[in-house]
Amino acid sequence: xxxxxxxxxxxxxxxxxxxxxxxxxxxxxxxxxxxxxxxxxxxxxxxxxxxxxxxxxxxxxxxxxxxxxxxxxxxxxxxxxxxxxxxxxxxxxxxxxxxxxxxxxxxxxxxxxxxxxxxxxxxxxxxxxxxxxxxxxxxxxxxxxxxxxxxxxxxxxxxxxxxxxxxxxxxxxxxxxxxxxxxxxxxxxxxxxxxxxxxxxxxxxxxxxxxxxxxxxxxxxxxxxxxxxxxxxxxxxxxxxxxxxxxxxxxxxxxxxxxxxxxxxxxxxxxxxxxxxxxxxxxxxxxxxxxxxxxxxxxxxxxxxxxxxxxxxxxxxxxxxxxxxxxxxxxxxxxxxxxxxxxxxxxxxxxxxxxxxxxxxxxxxxxxxxxxxxxxxxxxxxxxxxxxxxxxxxxxxxxxxxxxxxxxxxxxxxxxxxxxxxxxxxxxxxxxxxxxxxxxxxxxxxxxxxxxxxxxxxxxxxxxxxxxxxxxxxxxxxxxxxxxxxxxxxxxxxxxxxxxxxxxxxxxxxxxxxxxxxxxxxxxxxxxxxxxxxxxxxxxxxxxxxxxxxxxxxxxxxxxxxxxxxxxxxxxxxxxxxxxxxxxxxxxxxxxxxxxxxxxxxxxxxxxxxxxxxxxxxxxxxxxxxxxxxxxxxxxxxxxxxxxxxxxxxxxxxxxxxxxxxxxxxxxxxxxxxxxxxxxxxxxxxxxxxxxxxxxxxxxxxxxxxxxxxxxxxxxxxxxxxxxxxxxxxxxxxxxxxxxxxxxxxxxxxxxxxxxxxxxxxxxxxx
Amino acid sequence: xxxxxxxxxxxxxxxxxxxxxxxxxxxxxxxxxxxxxxxxxxxxxxxxxxxxxxxxxxxxxxxxxxxxxxxxxxxxxxxxxxxxxxxxxxxxxxxxxxxxxxxxxxxxxxxxxxxxxxxxxxxxxxxxxxxxxxxxxxxxxxxxxxxxxxxxxxxxxxxxxx
Ligand code: FES
Ligand code: FES
Numbered sequence: 001x002x003x004x005x006x007x008x009x010x011x012x013x014x015x016x017x018x019x020x021x022x023x024x025x026x027x028x029x030x031x032x033x034x035x036x037x038x039x040x041x042x043x044x045x046x047x048x049x050x051x052x053x054x055x056x057x058x059x060x061x062x063x064x065x066x067x068x069x070x071x072x073x074x075x076x077x078x079x080x081x082x083x084x085x086x087x088x089x090x091x092x093x094x095x096x097x098x099x100x101x102x103x104x105x106x107x108x109x110x111x112x113x114x115x116x117x118x119x120x121x122x123x124x125x126x127x128x129x130x131x132x133x134x135x136x137x138x139x140x141x142x143x144x145x146x147x148x149x150x151x152x153x154x155x156x157x158x159x160x161x162x163x164x165x166x167x168x169x170x171x172x173x174x175x176x177x178x179x180x181x182x183x184x185x186x187x188x189x190x191x192x193x194x195x196x197x198x199x200x201x202x203x204x205x206x207x208x209x210x211x212x213x214x215x216x217x218x219x220x221x222x223x224x225x226x227x228x229x230x231x232x233x234x235x236x237x238x239x240x241x242x243x244x245x246x247x248x249x250x251x252x253x254x255x256x257x258x259x260x261x262x263x264x265x266x267x268x269x270x271x272x273x274x275x276x277x278x279x280x281x282x283x284x285x286x287x288x289x290x291x292x293x294x295x296x297x298x299x300x301x302x303x304x305x306x307x308x309x310x311x312x313x314x315x316x317x318x319x320x321x322x323x324x325x326x327x328x329x330x331x332x333x334x335x336x337x338x339x340x341x342x343x344x345x346x347x348x349x350x351x352x353x354x355x356x357x358x359x360x361x362x363x364x365x366x367x368x369x370x371x372x373x374x375x376x377x378x379x380x381x382x383x384x385x386x387x388x389x390x391x392x393x394x395x396x397x398x399x400x401x402x403x404x405x406x407x408x409x410x411x412x413x414x415x416x417x418x419x420x421x422x423x424x425x426x427x428x429x430x431x432x433x434x435x436x437x438x439x440x441x442x443x444x445x446x447x448x449x450x451x452x453x454x455x456x457x458x459x460x461x462x463x464x465x466x467x468x469x470x471x472x473x474x475x476x477x478x479x480x481x482x483x484x485x486x487x488x489x490x491x492x493x494x495x496x497x498x499x500x501x502x503x504x505x506x507x508x509x510x511x512x513x514x515x516x517x518x519x520x521x522x523x524x525x526x527x528x529x530x531x532x533x534x535x536x537x538x539x540x541x542x543x544x545x546x547x548x549x550x551x552x553x554x555x556x557x558x559x560x561x562x563x564x565x566x567x568x569x570x571x572x573x574x575x576x577x578x579x580x581x582x583x584x585x586x587x588x589x590x591x592x593x594x595x596x597x598x599x600x601x602x603x604x605x606x607x608x609x610x611x612x613x614x615x616x617x618x619x620x621x622x623x624x625x626x627x628x629x630x631x632x633x634x635x636x637x638x639x640x641x642x643x644x645x646x647x648x649x650x651x652x653x654x655x656x657x658x659x660x661x662x663x664x665x666x667x668x669x670x671x672x673x674x675x676x677x678x679x680x681x682x683x684x685x686x687x688x689x690x691x692x693x694x695x696x697x698x699x700x701x702x703x704x705x706x707x708x709x710x711x712x713x714x715x716x717x718x719x720x721x722x723x724x725x726x727x728x729x730x731x732x733x734x735x736x737x738x739x740x741x742x743x744x745x746x747x748x749x750x751x752x753x754x755x756x757x758x759x760x761x762x763x764x765x766x767x
Numbered sequence: 768x769x770x771x772x773x774x775x776x777x778x779x780x781x782x783x784x785x786x787x788x789x790x791x792x793x794x795x796x797x798x799x800x801x802x803x804x805x806x807x808x809x810x811x812x813x814x815x816x817x818x819x820x821x822x823x824x825x826x827x828x829x830x831x832x833x834x835x836x837x838x839x840x841x842x843x844x845x846x847x848x849x850x851x852x853x854x855x856x857x858x859x860x861x862x863x864x865x866x867x868x869x870x871x872x873x874x875x876x877x878x879x880x881x882x883x884x885x886x887x888x889x890x891x892x893x894x895x896x897x898x899x900x901x902x903x904x905x906x907x908x909x910x911x912x913x914x915x916x917x918x919x920x921x922x923x924x925x926x927x928x929x
Binding site for chain 1: 801805806807808809810811812813814815816817819846847848850851856860863864865866867869870871872873874875876879898899901902905906907908909910911912913914915
């Protein structure tokens, strides 16, 4: 059967499918949901980083004009009032203690936001202030106060070959992940063993649409609109927390004003749901800018690497200990620990790997998923150390990478899937573009390379999808992958159009509604193309098969004689509009063909994470900097990033993912970050927290989308939304050492750090 | 809620005369979104930093989240909804569309209004001027380069029209 002329819409430069809605202001997000009789929620948050709650009295707030409901710890009866991923430790509102500044203590629903804010001031809370831990080191101290006096409920999932984990392995430690392969004695074969420590900073996601949810109860039915990345896990968690049957909870996810990882699992939802239940009215809970900062952040980290290499630069063994600052609640920290621990070897060949990653509790904002998901932390440390080792051995940093890269198709570690990008190709592209091999560097200038690395597609992500074809050739995708800006509606409508050999305008991406949309685990882990995309391809082909078999029966010939072209069946020179065939057979009411697709990598105990990784996401980067030795100022002159889309379904979308991620990383590398003094977040206000602006772009900023064609997604595609953030910080640090000899091992790379590193180089006599 | 005085203000909203009754502390963003249904106007930081809420007041880009409604009295106000209400897209919208100068789209109405204001003042800006001007607003998704290119393309289109 010949179906589609190859690539009718894939790769086309036509606008994204969401373009018209987004450029005209017609696009609707959860913030825009406005229901009749809707109330507005506001949350009272702890001013103390760590305190016991001695009393909470909300009676005056309850009397305040316009107030319809107040939630305190007294309203949690009958609920399972704590939530989390592996560990259920985060309460809807504080029960016995508060554990960070911003921990919710009470919430009010009122006619207006203003009335709600005013009522919060009338809630009387008495605290017994406790000693705090603001940093990883403080939390691990034997004398440190315990954040949790008793262990919250939690699970450790099954792991495969070489991997293991433990919850609450030590004081103020949520979770420890370990991975080991090969024999520790291998270190003896190394000619050199290098030990280095790296510090990673902490960004706030800074999605412009805040955490927001609207909840409404109608008798026993709960309806929720949420700016969330994973509607089905959210439904499951709400069912558990509220002891409510899953079939009576309906979650809608409109367009999402971005998330970068933050909008997984419960955020604004539990308080909205509880207030809606108490008030009997719909409740909107939309957080403020500050509340976003008090709800979720990236993981700061300390990464200690011990790496053994041969004199010729061949990698032998790597041991690592990673400490993630997980904040006050576990959130996704155990999952991030898995990934950070697993990804620290990078895309290189080792004979022994031994890695430990700990989730340390501190009295700070809970850390959670952030674009890169542990891979940003590990790429920073690993790619910095590889350059340091190369320079110590007097080997070119480019050569040492090429010498140790995993080959295309070579398994990452024993039992694992093989690389689905050729690492050499990408490195050569960025090295060429930045002029790496040109010998004459201007004084004070340097060039650095880096290869960011993560697996992609996630684990345990069963994906289901439905594709329907209507009588007139309309195609409707029912799919739980949310449109969060990454362009999934564009990519998926194109894939279906390509398979049905029709213009993309025939294809609609249905709104997400958990009552109707087939199950999906969530829009994360760069999984849209490589996981859901595979299910989509199956569903589309199944639906198409039904259409073609139907046509062959109507025309009484083999399917192989027929070609589908824009809902017209062609047989040689004959033209048979499908609509007429369908009406002829099914009568005037018409018909719908329905294809369903399912994809999940199979369980495999030989794979360390219990199933082989679906795909590998590589971010190649190169930076050129100029360092001013007087001031320590680093000018990023040129930045090149490159990701492998496998096949670019929409080239602009790929480019945008790479560039957006890279610019986030520019901020993290040079200036952006949450600044804690002890347990106090100093730059929480919008005016104080600096994110990159247009003027922060390097004069020369290039992204190059590769289409290597080895991806497991439809048409050879693979995910690339996280790759661009991975290599930037280490490429810049490597460029700085190339420029002036100074090595910076902590982010952000401020002029003060560069100056002090330069001073250290000079030695005691010269300073 | 006590002590708020209420008054009627008059201004042109996307070319149409409106006369809402507002309390003195009602911010323009809430007036426009809630009472005038201009939901294209987005609120991000609510602190006059991100520019998601950018509207044009007498042609000047203005943070609606940090503007009291009464300050709109007697002005000409434009929002994203007013740019294309004759059906045809504004050249800036066209350029954002063709250049995919958005991802989540949350900053996009503000970015487009900011760019419209630039091109009304300087129909032929240099790339450096575009970068400086567009640095007033935050986009966390795109990395800005495609936005800058869209504004360049729009400037060129405007130049060809005039
Ligand atoms: S919402 Fe007005 S400037 Fe951010
Ligand atoms: S497109 Fe998402 S913030 Fe600009």
